[in-house]
Amino acid sequence: MSAILEQKCPNCGGAVEFDANSQRLKCPFCDTEFDIAAMQQAEEFKSNSVQDINWNSQNSQWEAGETDGMNVYVCNSCAGEIVADATTGATTCPYCGNQVVMKGQFSGELKPDLVIPFKVDKKAAKEALKKHFKGKKFVPKAFLSDNKLEEIKGIYVPHWLYSCDAVVEASYTAEKIRRWSDSKNNYTEKSTFNVYRSGSIGFDNVPVDGSTKMPDDLMESVEPFDLKDAVPFNPAYLAGYLADKYDVDVNQSMSRANERIRQSACDAFEDTVQGYDTVTSSFANMNIANGFYKYALYPVWILNVKWQDKIHTFAVNGQTGKIVGNIPTEDKKAKLIGGLGGLAAGALIYIIAAIISSL
Amino acid sequence: MTKKIFAILVAFIICFSIVLSASAYTETYVYDPDNHLTSSEISEINDYASYIESYTGVTVMFSITGQEDMSNDEFAYMAYDTNTDNDMGICVVHNTTDEKYFWYVTDEAQDLFTGAVVDDMLTSYDKSESYFDGIYAYFETAESYVEGVNIPDNNNSSTESVTEKNENKPEEDTTKFVPVDRKLPLVVDNADIIPDDAEKALLERCDMFVSEYEMEVAIVTVNDFEGKTSEAYADDFYDYNGYGWGENDDGVLVVYKPGEEGEREIRITTHGRGSEVFFEGIREGIITDMIPLLTAEDYEGAFTTYLDRAETQLKPGISVIWFFVLTLVGAVIGLIITGSMTAKNKTVVPQKNAKVYTRQGSMNVTGRNDVFLYTRTDVQPKAQDNDSSTHTSSSGRTHNGSGAKF
Numbered sequence: 157m158s159a160i161l162e163q164k165c166p167n168c169g170g171a172v173e174f175d176a177n178s179q180r181l182k183c184p185f186c187d188t189e190f191d192i193a194a195m196q197q198a199e200e201f202k203s204n205s206v207q208d209i210n211w212n213s214q215n216s217q218w219e220a221g222e223t224d225g226m227n228v229y230v231c232n233s234c235a236g237e238i239v240a241d242a243t244t245g246a247t248t249c250p251y252c253g254n255q256v257v258m259k260g261q262f263s264g265e266l267k268p269d270l271v272i273p274f275k276v277d278k279k280a281a282k283e284a285l286k287k288h289f290k291g292k293k294f295v296p297k298a299f300l301s302d303n304k305l306e307e308i309k310g311i312y313v314p315h316w317l318y319s320c321d322a323v324v325e326a327s328y329t330a331e332k333i334r335r336w337s338d339s340k341n342n343y344t345e346k347s348t349f350n351v352y353r354s355g356s357i358g359f360d361n362v363p364v365d366g367s368t369k370m371p372d373d374l375m376e377s378v379e380p381f382d383l384k385d386a387v388p389f390n391p392a393y394l395a396g397y398l399a400d401k402y403d404v405d406v407n408q409s410m411s412r413a414n415e416r417i418r419q420s421a422c423d424a425f426e427d428t429v430q431g432y433d434t435v436t437s438s439f440a441n442m443n444i445a446n447g448f449y450k451y452a453l454y455p456v457w458i459l460n461v462k463w464q465d466k467i468h469t470f471a472v473n474g475q476t477g478k479i480v481g482n483i484p485t486e487d488k489k490a491k492l493i494g495g496l497g498g499l500a501a502g503a504l505i506y507i508i509a510a511i512i513s514s515l
Numbered sequence: 516m517t518k519k520i521f522a523i524l525v526a527f528i529i530c531f532s533i534v535l536s537a538s539a540y541t542e543t544y545v546y547d548p549d550n551h552l553t554s555s556e557i558s559e560i561n562d563y564a565s566y567i568e569s570y571t572g573v574t575v576m577f578s579i580t581g582q583e584d585m586s587n588d589e590f591a592y593m594a595y596d597t598n599t600d601n602d603m604g605i606c607v608v609h610n611t612t613d614e615k616y617f618w619y620v621t622d623e624a625q626d627l628f629t630g631a632v633v634d635d636m637l638t639s640y641d642k643s644e645s646y647f648d649g650i651y652a653y654f655e656t657a658e659s660y661v662e663g664v665n666i667p668d669n670n671n672s673s674t675e676s677v678t679e680k681n682e683n684k685p686e687e688d689t690t691k692f693v694p695v696d697r698k699l700p701l702v703v704d705n706a707d708i709i710p711d712d713a714e715k716a717l718l719e720r721c722d723m724f725v726s727e728y729e730m731e732v733a734i735v736t737v738n739d740f741e742g743k744t745s746e747a748y749a750d751d752f753y754d755y756n757g758y759g760w761g762e763n764d765d766g767v768l769v770v771y772k773p774g775e776e777g778e779r780e781i782r783i784t785t786h787g788r789g790s791e792v793f794f795e796g797i798r799e800g801i802i803t804d805m806i807p808l809l810t811a812e813d814y815e816g817a818f819t820t821y822l823d824r825a826e827t828q829l830k831p832g833i834s835v836i837w838f839f840v841l842t843l844v845g846a847v848i849g850l851i852i853t854g855s856m857t858a859k860n861k862t863v864v865p866q867k868n869a870k871v872y873t874r875q876g877s878m879n880v881t882g883r884n885d886v887f888l889y890t891r892t893d894v895q896p897k898a899q900d901n902d903s904s905t906h907t908s909s910s911g912r913t914h915n916g917s918g919a920k921f
Contacts, residue, residue, distance in 0.1 A: 293856040321877070327667045330885075337897065352884040358877030362869040376866040416869035425867060428880055483860040490853040497585050498849020502841035510833045 165190075211318065211447040218333050226391055228401070236369045238311070239399040250309040250398055250458050251369045252467065266402075268389040268454040270317075272381055272473040274310055274397065281457040281472045282308055288479045295483050295491040296463070304461055310474060311395065312453035313375060314366035314402035317383075318359070318413040320447035322421035326440040327353040330432035337346060339404035349432070353425045356445065359417050363454070364409035370456075370467065377480040378471045381454050385475060389453065399453060406449055413449075450456070542569075543598050546578040551646040559695060560647075563654055566694050570755075573624065574604030577650050581612045591619035603627075607637065607653070615801060632660050652743075662698070693910050696755035697731070706736035708773055713815035720822050728829040733758055733767035734818050734851065740772060745782035745918050750908030753784050763787035764912075767864045769801075769821055771809060779809060782918035790915040792828050793906050798917035800824065806921055 165172050170185035174192075181190040230237050233254035248254065276284070282305045289295065328351040336343050359384055367376035388392075422440045429435045455474025460467050463484045470481030544564030545557055552560070560577075568574050578594050594607035605628045607618040616637055620628045639656040643649035701721035704714055719736060724732045733753075740748040749770040753759070760767040765787035773779045781802055785793045793801075801824045808817035827834070904915045 186891075188891060190889055222814025250668075289524040292860050293521050294853070295860065325882070340897060342895045342897055343892055344895070345890060347890045348888045350886045350888055352882060352886070353880060354882030355878070355880035358880070359869055359872050360874050362872045371788030371863075373865040379864045379866060380871050416866060420870045420873060423870070424873070424878060425880070428883075479863045482863050485857045486858045487857060490857045491850060493849075494849035494853030495846045496849070498845035498847065498852075499842045500845070501849070502843070503838065505845070506833065506838045506841045509837070512833055513833055 160395050173308040176511050210447050211320070211406070211444065220456075226394065234369070237401050237403075239401055240394065240397075248307075248322040250311050250400075251460060251469075255462055266451050268314070269450040270383070270386040270387045271312065271393050272383070272386045272452070272455055272475050273393050275385065276455075276457065276472060276474050276477045278308060278310065278457070280477065281310075281474075282306075283350065284472060284477055284479055285459060285470060294486045296486060296495075299461065299463055299484055306461065308457050308472075309457050310397040311456055312399040313370050313398060313455050313456050314400055315363040315375075315450040315452050316361045316366050316402075316406050316409045316413070317363050317452050318410070318417070318447065318451040319361055319449070320417065321356045321358045321445040322417055323354075323443040323445050324425050325352075325442075326425050327352045327438050328423060328426065328429050329436045329438045329491055330429055331434045332431075333433040350413065350438075351429050351432075351435070355425065356420050357424050359420070361450070361452075362405075362416055363452075364412045366404045366406075366409055366451075367400045368403050370400065374469060374471050374480060375454075375456075378456060378473045378478055379464045381473065381475050383452075387454065393453075397455070402451070406451075410449075414444075417444075526612075539773070544574070544575075544576050545650060546580070546594055547646075549579070549581050550577050550610075553647075556647045560650055560654065562696065563651070563696075567658050567661065568601075572603055573600075573657075573661045574599050574601040575629065575654060575657045576604065576606035577653055577662075578606065578608045579646060579650070580608065580610060588617050588619065589754070591617050595619050595621075605633070605657070607633070607640075613787070627661065635660075658698070664834055671703045692756045693912070693915060697757040697759075699756045699758075701731060701733045703733075703735045706738050706771075706773055708736050708812075709734075709814050709818065713818075717815075717818055717822065724822075724825065724829065725760055728826075729760055729765070730792065730829055731758055731760045731764075732822065732829075733766065733768040734821070735768060735770045736814075737772050740780075745770065745772070745780050745920075746906065746916055747909065749782040749784040749916060749918075750906075750912075750914045751756055751910070753786060753914070754910040759789075760787055760796075761787070765789050767793045767825065769805075769818075770806070771814075771817075773809075773812075773818065776810075777920070780918065780920045781805065781809065784915060784916040785916050786912065786914050790905075790913075793825070793915075795915070795917060797824070797828055798904075798915075801917050802917060806919060810921065 163180035165183035165186060165188060168183060168188070169184040170183050172181045172183045173192065174180075175182035175189065179188060181192055182188070183190075226239055228237055228239055233252055235250045236249055236495065238253050239506060276482035285305060285308070289299075310504065328350045330351045332347045332349070334345040334347075363375075363379065365372045418440075419440055422437065425440075426435060426437060444467060457474055459470040459472075459481075461470070462468075466484075468482060468484055470479065472479050543561065545552070545560045547557060564575055564862060572597075576595055576598065578590065580590065589612075591606045591608040594608065596602060598606075602623045603622050604624055605618055605620045609616055609618060618628075618633055620633075635657045636653050639652035640649040643652050700718060702709070702714055702718040709717065721732050721734065724730060735749075735752055737748070743751065749768060752770060753766070753768045756920070758764065758768055765788075767785045767789040768915060770782045772778075773782070783793070783798045783801065785798070801821055804820050804824065805817045808814075808820060904917055906916070908914050
C-alpha cells in the first residue's frame, strides 16, 4: 500500500492518496480518481529496468598469406591510414589530398566479413557529380572544375553491421477526446488510458561507419547499401581502389546502432497504439536478443574540395550512385537577391495596382 | 350618387387601413384616384408622411383628383376626417379639373398652418415638374415648418400646442422610421462650437464627398446624448435622420460632445460601404488624430483632420501602407524562395532511425493491454464576439463604430 501512496497522479503529477469514501485513489490537487488496480498495473509497466544490450561477433580471421599484397600508407598531414594492394599503391590521402607514405605491410586488424564491390565506375561517378553540381543555385562558379573532379577516389569504407531482434516493452498515455458545446460553454472530455505493448522486431545489418576520418553523417547520408550484392571479402576486390582501416572498434560503434534500432523499434510499437486521439510515450524498454555484428567494406567515391580554407567532402555511393555532400553556398548573395528581388516585386505590384485603381 | 360612392370608397380605405394596423397613426397620407402616381411613389410618400407624423405628431395629407361632383372643401375635409382622428393636421386637395387648390386645417393646427405657410407648401408643389416631385416637395416644405418642434437644440419656433402633443407622444414612436432621404445637412452643429465660416467650408466639403465619392461623410456636435450611450445616439442620429448614400445608405458620421476633461466624448458610426472603407483601425486612427485638437478646442482643425482622413480613404488609389506591406511580404517570399534553393545544396543529414533495415515480417506483438484510467471534462465558457465594433442599432440595422471619452 505504501508503494501506491507514493504514486504520482498521471493527470497533474501530484502525489495521489487513498480515498476511504470511494475506495479509490484520489489526487488532492486535481480531484481525479483512479482505480487501484489500473494504477498498480501502470506502475508495473514502469518498474521494468533497462537491460544491457549484448552483441555477438561472427568475424572470421585472416588466413596465412592473405594480407601479403596489402600495404598500409599513412598521411603526413592528417595521419590517416589507408590500405592499398601492392599493384594499386597510393600517393595522396583521399581525405585531405596530401602526400602519403607507405608505412609497411598490412597486418593485425580483423578481416572483413563482407565487401560490396564497386558497381559505379570512376567515369560514371564524375559525370554524376558534374550533373549534380550543375543543377544547384548560388554555388560559386569557381568552386568546381574538371581538374578537381579528377581527384575523385574510390575507397572501401569500413562499416560495422549490426543485426538483432529488438525486444520491446513500452507503455503509453493515450487519450480519447470528445468535444461538444451548448449555448454557454465549450466542453472537452478527455478519457485517459494506460496502454501497454510488448513484443519484438528484427533488424538486419544496421551499418555504423568504423572510420574516424570519414564523417559519420556523410556516411549515413549516402546510405542505404544493399547487401544482396555483398560477397565474402577477398583482397582481390581492393585492386584499383583504396581501403580505409577501421579505427572505431565494434564496441564504440555499438551505441550509434543501438540508438537507431531503439528509435525504429519504439516507433514501430507506438504505431500499434491505434484508436486514440493523442498518444504519448511514458516509458519504453528495449532489450537485444540474438544480436551479432559483421565487419564489411562499403564502396564510396570520395571527392574533397578545398574552398575558402574549408574541406568540402562529397560522397558517391559506389553501389547505387547516390550523391551527398554540402555544396558551398553564397548565402549572403542568396539573401540579398531574395530580399531585394521580393522587395522590388512587391513595389512593382503596388505601382501596378495603384495605376489600375486610379484609372 | 358619385359623391356617395366616393364617400363609401374613402371610408372603406380608412377602415381597411385601420384594420391592417394597430397603430394609432395614419397610413394613408396621399389620395390619388386618377393614378397620377405609381404605387411605389405613393408608398414612398406615405412613408415620408408617416415619418413626419411619427416625430412631430402632425398629420399632413395631400389629394390629387379630377372630382367634379364634390366641392373641394368637402373633399378635403372628408379625406382628412375619415383617415385620421388627429386634431393636429392638414389636408390639401389639388383639383386637376379646375386647377384649384383647397385645404382643410384642423382647429388645433390653425396657428401652425397659416395662409402663408400653406402658400409656401403649394408653391413647392406647383413649381415641380412631376406630380411626385411636387407632392414630395409639398411634404418637405410642410416638414420644415413642423419638424423643429421635436428636435433637440433646434432653435426653430413652434406652436405651443404642437410641443405639448409631442411631449405626450410615446417615445419609441420617434425612433421607428428610417427615412429614405436625408433630413438634415451633413454638418449639424447643435453644440454651436464650430465657427460659422468653418462650418460652411466643412459642409461644402462634405457635400463634395457625396458627389465625388458616393459616400456621405457627416459631422454632428451635441451638448448631450439624451440619456443614450454615445453609440446608440450616433446610430440613431444616422438612421432616423436618413443619413447614407444610395440603396445601402453608405456613410460615416462622427458625433462629438464637448465638455470638461473626462466628459468629452467622440463617436464614429459607419453603415453600408462606410463600414468597409472606415474599418476599425482607420476609425481609431481618426479618433486618435482628432483628440488633441478637440482637447485644444480647435474644432475646425479636428473636423478638417477627420475629413482629410476620410478623403484619403475614399480617394481612388491604394494606401501607402500597402506599399510597405507588399514590399515586406515580397521580401519575405523572396527569402523563402532563395532559402529553399540553397537548402537543396545541403544533403548531408544524419539518419534518425534504422527503419530501412527492419527485417520484413519480423514484427511480433506479444503483449497488448489498454487500461482505462479516468475521464475529465473541461468546461470553457464561450468566447464573446471579438469584433465589438459591429452591432445592431435600435432600427435593426447593422453599424460599426469606435469611440473615445477623454
